[in-house]
Amino acid sequence: MPYQEAAELVRAFRQGDQQAFNRLVSLYQRKIYNLALGYVKQEDEAKDLTQDIFVTVFRQIDKLKDESKFGAWLYQLAMNHCRNRYQKLRRRGFFSNQSLDDPETGLNLSSGATPEKDYERENTSRLVREAIASLAPAEKEVILLRDLQELSYEEISEILDLPMGTVKSKLNRARLALKNRLKHYL
Amino acid sequence: MQCTEVQPLFTDFADNTLSREELHALTDHLRICRTCTLEWREFEQTLSLVHSLETFPPPADLLPGIRAKLAKRGLFDRAWALIEALNFSLSIPVAAAIFTIAMLAGFLLKTSPLDRTGILQSPIAQVGALQQGEMFTSRQPTITPNAMFAVSHNEEPFDSNLAPLALTAMTTHLGPAKCPHRLLSPDIHVLLENIDHDGQIALCREMLRRNWQIRPITSNLILVYLPQADLRDFRALLGRLGHRRFVLMPAAAAETRFDSDKKVLTAALRFQ
Structure with missing residues (x-):
């Protein structure tokens, strides 16, 4: 992630440059959208959640103390939003209606006309995502941040406000739990 | 290992x-x-x-959606910015103290003797207040029979011949009345002279026929509740008493739109 660029954009946005905010959104939207999708598993919900996250960024940018830490701050904010939305949706039974066979799981499954290999790849991808989604929230978070968002241990440590050693041990446990869930497929 | x-x-x-x-x-x-x-x-x-695992591209309308949400929240933001600009810095104990004071003030105002309406609206309070010699005439509450009168046990019993008519009217129209009441502030005073007992009964029948409520107060005083729209009819009815004389007070009561704020007028009829 081009941190320097992000810091400059934050600075410009704070000085009133609205285009800088648009560029910040462009810079991070893919990662935040996929993070949201990892939580809510449904495209419309993920889009709405991502929009809410950036609305909060817009409104609370003055609370960011160090512009160079924008990435970590954004992820912290995004994680809070994702946790809250996940809890809210779970209470409403949103996830109970979704299964591995549900085409509305946000995995962009193709129709039956897809060639066999593509279908198999999509199916594998869907299984893995489902397995990640079924992890405990704390395990899911570290997997999403490290293995899907490809953040460093330092960044995850900062975002989750945990010592790096704790992050590593949590990640190891989460990966082992994921392996056990995918055992029959491996 | x-x-x-x-x-x-x-x-x-x-x-x-x-x-x-x-x-x-x-x-x-x-x-x-x-x-x-x-x-x-x-x-x-x-x-x-x-x-x-591949990442998914974000929806194309993500940024326009953010802008739309920001525009929708613009009003809220401005209000919040104003609050922040006021630089409130209340601690929890101070906020709790302010809340308590506000609640206490509300309670005191509610139970204050100045709040005549509050007292008058409670029948128990009406009795208690009257027993202590209070008369609430300075500030009229909304026109309802119970709000206008306090109970008194000191008056003579109502004429036994008029009582059945009055009680029928009360039961039919506005509910029970367990005992005579003392007039506090009727809208119209009517003084009827030279009207005998049969005339009184006939007058009451006419008023009941018009669905006006009659409430006996003493042997020579009754209250009549009538819609303001019937004021003309009320004057006409009194006028049909013929040679018998009546006096209407205040004089403005002779006008059709006597008091536009009230839907129901209270007339006190005193027989002499």
């Missing part, structure tokens, strides 16, 4: 961040333990699968 010590090292092994000693111990163990080797292979495969 024991099998139980192997799995906690998998992530560091995958990241290649093990110390030389740990690396040697782990690889030696994996060479001789088929179970742990299988576990490690599955771990590797899992990581490979997870890392092979």
Whole structure:
């Protein structure tokens, strides 16, 4: 992630440059959208959640103390939003209606006309995502941040406000739990 | 190295961040333990699968949606910015104290003697207040029969011949009246002279026929509740008494739109 660029954009946005905010959104939207999708598993919900996250960024940018830490701050904010939305949706039974066979799981499954290999790849991808989604929230978070968002241990440590050693041990446990869930497929 | 010590090292092994000693111990163990080797292979495969996951492109309308949400929240933001600009800095105890004071003030205002309406609206309070000699005439509450009168047990009983008519009217129209009431502030005073007992009954019948409520107060005083729209009819009815004389007070009561704020007028009819 081009941190320097992000810091400059934050600075410009704070000085009133609205285009800088648009560029910040462009810079991070893919990662935040996929993070949201990892939580809510449904495209419309993920889009709405991502929009809410950036609305909060817009409104609370003055609370960011160090512009160079924008990435970590954004992820912290995004994680809070994702946790809250996940809890809210779970209470409403949103996830109970979704299964591995549900085409509305946000995995962009193709129709039956897809060639066999593509279908198999999509199916594998869907299984893995489902397995990640079924992890405990704390395990899911570290997997999403490290293995899907490809953040460093330092960044995850900062975002989750945990010592790096704790992050590593949590990640190891989460990966082992994921392996056990995918055992029959491996 | 024991099998139980192997799995906690998998992530560091995958990241290649093990110390030389740990690396040697782990690889030696994996060479001789088929179970742990299988576990490690599955771990590797899992990581490979997870890392092979592709990210999805964000929706094209993400940014316009953000802008739309920001525009929708503009009003709220401005209000919030104003609050923040006022620089409130209340601690929880101070806020709690202010809340308590506000609640106490509300309670005191509600129960204050100045709030005549509050007292008058409670029948129990009406009795208590009247027993203490209070008369509420300065501020009229909304026109309802119970709000206008306080109970008194000191008056003469109502004429037994008029009572059935009055009670019928009360039961039919506005509910029970257990005892005579003392007039506090009727809208219209009517003084009727030279009207005999039969005339009184006839007058009451006419008023009942018009669905006006009659409430006896004393042997020579009754209250009539009538819609303001019937005021003309009320005057006409009094006028039909013929040679019998009546006096209407205030004089403005002679006008059709006597008091536009009230839907129901209270007339006190006193027979002389």
